[in-house]
Amino acid sequence: xxxxxxxxxxxxxxxxxxxxxxxxxxxxxxxxxxxxxxxxxxxxxxxxxxxxxxxxxxxxxxxxxxxxxxxxxxxxxxxxxxxxxxxxxxxxxxxxxxxxxxxxxxxxxxxxxxxxxxxxxxxxxxxxxxxxxxxxxxxxxxxxxxxxxxxxxxxxxxxxxxxxxxxxxxxxxxxxxxxxxxxxxxxxxxxxxxxxxxxxxxxxxxxxxxxxxxxxxxxxxxxxxxxxxxxxxxxxxxxxxxxxxxxxxxxxxxxxxxxxxxxxxxxxxxxxxxxxxxxx
Amino acid sequence: xxxxxxxxxxxxxxxxxxxxxxxxxxxxxxxxxxxxxxxxxxxxxxxxxxxxxxxxxxxxxxxxxxxxxxxxxxxxxxxxxxxxxxxxxxxxxxxxxxxxxxxxxxxxxxxxxxxxxxxxxxxxxxxxxxxxxxxxxxxxxxxxxxxxxxxxxxxxxxxxxxxxxxxxxxxxxxxxxxxxxxxxxxxxxxxxxxxxxxxxxxxxxxxxxxxxxxxxxxxxxxxxxxxxxxxxxxxxxxxxxxxxxxxxxxxxxxxxxxxxxxxxxxxxxxxxxxxxxxxxxxxxxxxxxxxxxxxxxxxxxxxx
Numbered sequence: 191x192x193x194x195x196x197x198x199x200x201x202x203x204x205x206x207x208x209x210x211x212x213x214x215x216x217x218x219x220x221x222x223x224x225x226x227x228x229x230x231x232x233x234x235x236x237x238x239x240x241x242x243x244x245x246x247x248x249x250x251x252x253x254x255x256x257x258x259x260x261x262x263x264x265x266x267x268x269x270x271x272x273x274x275x276x277x278x279x280x281x282x283x284x285x286x287x288x289x290x291x292x293x294x295x296x297x298x299x300x301x302x303x304x305x306x307x308x309x310x311x312x313x314x315x316x317x318x319x320x321x322x323x324x325x326x327x328x329x330x331x332x333x334x335x336x337x338x339x340x341x342x343x344x345x346x347x348x349x350x351x352x353x354x355x356x357x358x359x360x361x362x363x364x365x366x367x368x369x370x371x372x373x374x375x376x377x378x379x380x381x382x383x384x385x386x387x388x389x390x391x392x393x394x395x396x397x398x399x400x401x402x403x404x405x406x407x408x409x410x411x412x413x414x415x416x417x418x419x420x421x422x423x424x425x426x427x428x429x430x431x432x433x434x435x436x437x438x439x440x441x442x443x444x445x446x447x448x449x450x451x452x453x454x455x456x457x458x459x460x461x462x463x464x465x466x467x468x469x470x
Numbered sequence: 471x472x473x474x475x476x477x478x479x480x481x482x483x484x485x486x487x488x489x490x491x492x493x494x495x496x497x498x499x500x501x502x503x504x505x506x507x508x509x510x511x512x513x514x515x516x517x518x519x520x521x522x523x524x525x526x527x528x529x530x531x532x533x534x535x536x537x538x539x540x541x542x543x544x545x546x547x548x549x550x551x552x553x554x555x556x557x558x559x560x561x562x563x564x565x566x567x568x569x570x571x572x573x574x575x576x577x578x579x580x581x582x583x584x585x586x587x588x589x590x591x592x593x594x595x596x597x598x599x600x601x602x603x604x605x606x607x608x609x610x611x612x613x614x615x616x617x618x619x620x621x622x623x624x625x626x627x628x629x630x631x632x633x634x635x636x637x638x639x640x641x642x643x644x645x646x647x648x649x650x651x652x653x654x655x656x657x658x659x660x661x662x663x664x665x666x667x668x669x670x671x672x673x674x675x676x677x678x679x680x681x682x683x684x685x686x687x688x689x690x691x692x693x694x695x696x697x698x699x700x701x702x703x704x705x706x707x708x709x710x711x712x713x714x715x716x717x718x719x720x721x722x723x724x725x726x727x728x729x730x731x732x733x734x735x736x737x738x739x740x741x742x743x744x745x746x747x748x749x750x751x752x753x754x755x756x757x758x759x760x761x762x763x764x765x766x767x768x769x770x771x772x773x774x
């Protein structure tokens with residue numbers, strides 16, 4: 191019996207390790223390729239670890255292109271991802287409170303609208319939205335990448351509503367009876383209780399905005415405005431670069447923030463999704 | 471009394487809109503206005519530089535005879551038909567494997583979820599290109615293990631190019647896996663115990679208990695993944711660039727090229743509307759189909 195149990199456990203770990211290797215190998219390959227000597231990256235593509243370690247790729251890659259270093263691009267990404275995350279997280283929790291706790295005329299209608307936007311793919315409204323922002327004179331600025339997020343993001347609103355519904359209503363009611371205003375209840379009672387779900391949405395939002403390629407690709411036209419993802423795409427175009435080492439080095443750097451956030455807060459992310467049962 | 475009640479309703483309505491106001495503004499400005507204006511544009515000739523000119527149904531007529539449009543639709547369907555079921559099967563299998571919660575499974579869950587977190591990034595697109603290119607990682611690795619040079623560019627060959635994108639999609643099964651995990655957790659363990667006592671085999675337990683009770687999660691994942699796959703865009707643009715011979719040029723990519731590369735905004739909007747109607751139809755059909763195959767808990771109780 192115990193032997194059978196041990197065999198099953200070994201089989202379980204064997205399967206998991208195999209899957210993990212397949213899952214993580216491309217990522218590790220990218221990481222270690224950035225430490226290989228640039229001219230040998232593709233020649234020794236079969237080896238995971240470099241035969242000769244070097245950090246030259248990072249130095250070469252960091253120089254960037256068109257007179258702008260990757261420092262500029264990373265700073266731009268930080269600005270765009272940071273501001274849009276602040277907007278998305280706080281507007282979403284505010285909106286979610288309205289849906290979760292206040293009964294008012296039209297709330298069902300607007301909630302349905304929110305569910306529609308949850309399923310509406312961005313690609314479908316990409317062209318007309320571009321025309322709208324062009325008319326507003328927003329192309330070539332960060333406004334199209336930031337402003338829409340201050341009107342809430344359906345995914346986070348839905349997540350927040352689900353979370354708020356699990357908080358007993360009596361808490362709000364008691365505070366209201368004690369003379370607390372509606373906004374006071376939201377600010378002093380609901381917001382502190384929602385910290386876990388706010389963290390989850392903040393991390394998701396930051397990672398998604400950081401990685402966003404389509405938005406910057408459509409709206410940014412000057413190299414000094416490029417975000418890291420857009421810069422990386424242009425940097426990796428075969429016509430502009432054949433320095434594979436530098437390309438891998440910058441690719442690695444571009445996913446470092448997301449990986450750090452994920453590793454530090456993976457409990458929030460994995461459980462955040464697992465408890466609300468939502469897509470990602 | 472009646473007056474006071476209506477005052478409260480009024481106050482609630484005011485408060486409600488104060489809280490959700492931002493959403494209403496954003497929804498109208500960034501969703502409704504673009505969607506409606508794209509409907510108008512779809513009946514116009516519009517190249518951004520000169521003002522839109524009404525053209526009636528011309529864009530839609532062009533669409534019907536546009537072989538590139540139909541090819542894009544065919545390629546997109548192929549992508550959906552292969553990537554979605556594979557992804558769901560894989561994520562369900564892994565979710566069942568990692569069902570128990572302890573420190574070991576928590577580690578594996580995180581490791582398996584990581585690719586989904588960064589999978590949409592440009593960095594991964596670059597890696598994918600280098601893995602599947604002619605002198606890429608896969609061929610080099612194959613050569614050093616089996617000593618045979620495949621000399622095949624997986625990205626450049628018409629028969630395999632789309633598969634590199636399907637593999638990328640399946641590789642990012644993390645969020646469906648987490649949804650399945652939370653679905654599995656909601657199945658009461660007593661069901662399995664009772665079934666075991668009655669002598670049900672693990673296979674029977676899977677098909678008679680797990681699968682039926684998991685149908686709401688399967689449904690949710692199915693809808694989300696189909697929509698996601700139907701609008702696949704960035705990966706194709708970055709990895710295969712729609713090539714070879716347009717065999718990875720998805721509908722969204724073709725729409726993008728029509729609108730931005732060739733400045734035919736009106737024609738692009740017509741394509742966007744066809745895509746929107748297609749997605750809406752598929753979603754509605756799926757929702758309607760629920761009563762034939764999705765068991766919600768109340769149904770199970772009624773059946774008893």
